[in-house]
Amino acid sequence: MSSKAEKRTTAEPTATTPLPDDIAALFANTHQATPKELAALAKAADALRTDPAFLADYSKGLVVQDILRAMEEAGFNRNTLAAKLGKTRQYVGKILDEERRANFTIDTLAELSSALGVKLHVRMLPENEHMIFVRGLTITTKVEPIAEFPKPQVRSASLFGDRFESSNITPFPGPRHEQSRMSS
């Protein structure tokens, strides 16, 4: 990660309204990262990108979010997914809890995607290449960093608005938009 990319990229408008006293005091009393600490942070984050243990943990986490989303959209709970898979509820629980002993093989992922009626894509791509799903087409493309805030292509799910408002939520309730997912 270059130091240039670490710099501020998204300036927001400024105003002259003062901060409330308690918030101003909080900022004044909070340790600000030094340039040395920021360099160490950037180095640590770079190291994570090539750390197999981190990559495995992160990939499992991402897959689990995909599974949870697919379950939500299919109206499945752990019991119905277990029944579809011909496995126990505990097995599904292990997968969803990202347990280390959960068996995240490609075979498992294929079974899950088949049961959930979703596509499975497992690829290994160069650092600057991403997979894009556009209207049924799967494209791999080199992607440049986003310069400024784009309009998101997918609005947050709202099918389940009420259900998730009270728990872990839909950030922007509203009509569901046509989806075109991007994934790496």
Place this chain on the structure above:
Amino acid sequence: MAIELIQIPGVTNQQQTRWLVRILQINGSDLVRGSLAKWERESPGDYKKIMKVLSILGQVDRIRDEKHVKKSDNPKHDKVYEIRAHRGSARLMFFYSEKTQSAVICTNSYWKAKDSKKEQDQAFETCHQLKQIYEQQS
């Protein structure tokens, strides 16, 4: 008051296909990077867990698992969230920018030292206040 959104050190835009994940900076200061630096130095396990959730957060519509992201259950708070280091103590608060609808904005953090809701409530409150300031000023 100068409000800016800055990058999380070491987190690239390529990892943020759904949301840009940023830190709120006011008058050149922020309440996140100092904590990240401390966690990376003193609690690398927690730091990795937070970085994992941040990386996933930028790529999915929303995180559905409360062991990773929890919404404030205080009705006074306007959709503010907490990133959790699962089975750890590091916590990072954030909100979704309702103006741009494309940014996750991290505001403040805390270290969960004991099983008390007080510090969590305070952190959610701070996040809520910062969200209001951001939405009013931007």
